[in-house]
Amino acid sequence: MAYSPIVMDHFKNPRNVGEIISADGVGEVGNPVCGDMMNVYIKVENDRLVDVKFKTFGCGAAIAVSSMITEMARGKTLQEAMKITNADVAEALGGLPPNKLHCSNLGADALHSAIKNYLDRKAGKVPAEVDLDKEPHHKQREGCYCPYCQKQVEEESPMCIFCGKEIPHEHDH
């Protein structure tokens, strides 16, 4: 758990926790199977995010990421907010441990999903109630595969016995 001081601060004192009653857009990414699940609620006035809140099930990194994205997005126009990336959030947090970059860094995804939900609602594409049963963030294939030669390998293998390449740790996910 080598978290930066900024991560620790946002984890211990998360900003903008909660739900916005009658939000203009709701975004949800991740699922508890993967370890993290993030909901972002937005309030929009004149194409500007006047309020952003979150609810998150997840580790310290996921909570800090959620808190940070709400801070970064508040007051921004929708266009500006759509430009925020997951990497921007990680950078603003003073970095995240490598294995957390993959699973917990869903803040920008959740925000973009909320904005899309708002735009879709405006266009009359979806009912105001958000569909929470969207496809999960991570599609999991049965078993573990070598990222280089695609052959099925044993779980948590340090290397591929077919092509000889070292298998990166993150691949376990």
Add this chain to the structure above:
Amino acid sequence: MGVIYFDHLAATPLHPRVKEAMTHHIETVYGNPATDNQVGQPAAQALEEARVRVAALINADPKEVVFNSGGTESVNHALKGIAIGLREKGRHIITSNIEHKSVLNSLRTLRLLDYRVTSLDVDQYGLVDPAAVEKAITPETILISIMLGNNEIGTIEPVADIAKIAKKHKVMMHSDAVAAAGIIPVDVQDLGVNLLSLAANQFYGPPGVGALYVRKGTPLWPLLDGGLQENKRRAGTENLIGIVGMGMAAEMARLEMPQRLPRLKALKDRLAQGIKDSIPEIKINGHPTQCLPHLFSVSVEYIEGESLVMMLDDEGIIVATRSACASGSLRASHVLIGTGLGHALAQGTLVFTLGVDNTEADIDKVLNVMPNIVQTLREMSPLYKKEHTA
């Protein structure tokens, strides 16, 4: 503020007598036990003294104790050593779905070498059914490996019953007793196993040293090849400083166990009862009675374990989690999933392992702060709201 430590499965502080014995050894002995001279002689003596002590802890003959680098090596040696030793007899091994990773991954290697593995399901308490073991035995079966005390949920497996079945079918039996040895009475004669793994850092000895019990006549090939150390079972100059520490830790565990056991059990009961009374919507894992006396595993609905651990850490309380997030592999615990727990609930699992230095005040501190922490995290969780407005 002092730290309140509930992660004795990860590491135990050295027993003062262990520290003393190791320090004395460092100051007085440097010889190699394999050398027959006046410098080597005291080393050989210290090695054999430690062997006698470890043997006494598990009621073995000292000749049946093989020192090594810890629990993981013991398990690797037992599984791979039998696989090689009996390769002409068969290539089938039976185990359970909730074994330690050293077992799972040793078997992964053996699968690559064309051994076949049957991994048995467990019930909701994590118990292996001896009848299922017997049913899985084929003429090709050479080894059964079932752990004694589970390191995540504490369930104590019916190893003696399974060993009887193994003996009846002339199959070798190994038990990974790393989480149990030195904590509860372990008697290799009562258990009837051929091989048993143990590690010093579970009972106030140093890390990096362990032992494999090898019953006389067991066809075990070495894992480390080289010289004739450890009765030709484990080559390489011994980690004698560690071994001396392990010997003293075994001696103290054997002598102090009658006092340690009821204390640990009372503390665990206080913790379990207090958490049950103060936190709704939890699940206590493992068998209610057939369980390690120092291990308490609890899954908390709607929240994730790592954030819970971090908030407890902030209060000076050290405890382990089995959430995917906190594990290197980012996967939910195979043990909890094996007992039928859902992924979301498995994510919210804490494992408290108590030690001889813990007090009632330590437990009360947990009971004092944990309900509020759980509530804070639940208020933050989208799952909590969903369940409660549905």
